[in-house]
Amino acid sequence: MALEMSGSYELPVTREKAWEALNDAEILKRCIPGCEELEKASDTEMKAVVVSKIGPVKAKFRGTVTLSDFNAPESYRISGEGDGGIAGFAKGGALVELTSSETGTTLVYKAEAQIGGKLAQLGQRLVAGTAKKIADEFFKNFAEAVASGDA
Amino acid sequence: MYAFDYQRPSALDEAVALLRDLDEPKVLAGGQTLLPTLKQRLAQPGSLVDLSRIPGLSGIERRGEGLFIGAMARHAQVATSPLVQEVIPALAELAGMIGDPAVRNRGTLGGSIANNDPTADYPAACLGLGASIVTNARTLVADDFFTGLFETALGEDELVVGVEFPAPARAGYAKFRNPASRYAMAGAFVAQMADGVRVAITGAGQGGVFRWAEAEEALHADFRPESIAELTLDASDIMSDLHGSADYRAQLVKVMTLRALVAALR
């Protein structure tokens, strides 16, 4: 099943700073909810281990995070794909756009997610909410990381 | 199922110590959510800490004007308790609407609220009555306890001990069941309390159970169906899935709220 989500955040930094942070594996690792490992395989590809907890379900996904469609410092795509073993698979991506604003930068994202396997059978009633929650949490963490000057 | 250790403590302190010290422990109450998850191999806890042998966790007693119900009270026990039927009949009715007889004979109040499934019934009763959740460490009002989809304020080694329900002047619950699972596609708990009207909605919110503020205000002004006849619930934070779109669910919420109100006025 496929889901679509979107949202926007105000970042109190310049667009260049925000762009740098979007391309920083360390920051991404801290912002991806449940991310246990994120290792650079190349400039645009990272190997990831993400633990996802939804109610009683706890599944470990191994997969990749890829950055593409670069249009520096305005937009790119971040996508992820993971295999949760018996739990099923999950994949998703987001188009992220940065525009300069009076107070800094506005980040707008349009994301979509897809899951399959047991998780999808079990979880019609929970998956939509969860995908949205994970996307929201990622961009909220990112906005906080950038605001706190960690970036 | 993956292998796990099994512990059955006989005191609350012991259970809390186990949760603190063991590697990846998980509390087992009625098992109606946890066991199917384990059977599907969708979780791999190191140990299960079974609460069923801890004395004093399943009582139902009067507390002031209201009730105190232990975390291990089964749904069937709440549904058939003469005390609950007398003090908060809507709560007994709600417990009787959960799942099927097998689920009601095993599932517990504590397990239901700790899980905070966005389509479960008890969270609506707790929020709708302004209940207080008692844990081994503190007491939390329902508004602070339910924090999001499948999320609560409970810490890693914190246990629900029971729930204090204030008695309403009048209350009612109505839900539209998903015909397969019997979970709520929309459920509304309406309660007229000493300090105002509360309307809690389950089954519909993307972030789980929530209060419908406009309906509360309208009913506080005048506790009758006409007061909310013209209201519509904003569908932007409502769940949309294969069982129903957000707009459909928003409409269902309104219908369930009206039915709950009619039940409260009966």
Ligand SMILES: Cc1cc2nc3c(=O)[nH]c(=O)nc-3n(C[C@H](O)[C@H](O)[C@H](O)COP(=O)(O)OP(=O)(O)OC[C@H]3O[C@@H](n4cnc5c(N)ncnc54)[C@H](O)[C@@H]3O)c2cc1C
């Ligand atoms: C077929 C079916 C239909 C159902 N229909 C409905 C329905 O219509 N409406 C509805 O509301 N529910 C429904 N349920 C859910 C059921 O009502 C149980 O309430 C729910 O499964 C959780 O309670 P439990 O006692 O079984 O908890 P368990 O499955 O044992 O545990 C659930 C979770 O809560 C944690 N937990 C349990 N007790 C505590 C505690 N005291 N303190 C801290 N954490 C705790 C566990 O670690 C676990 O994560 C249904 C279940 C099934 C299988």
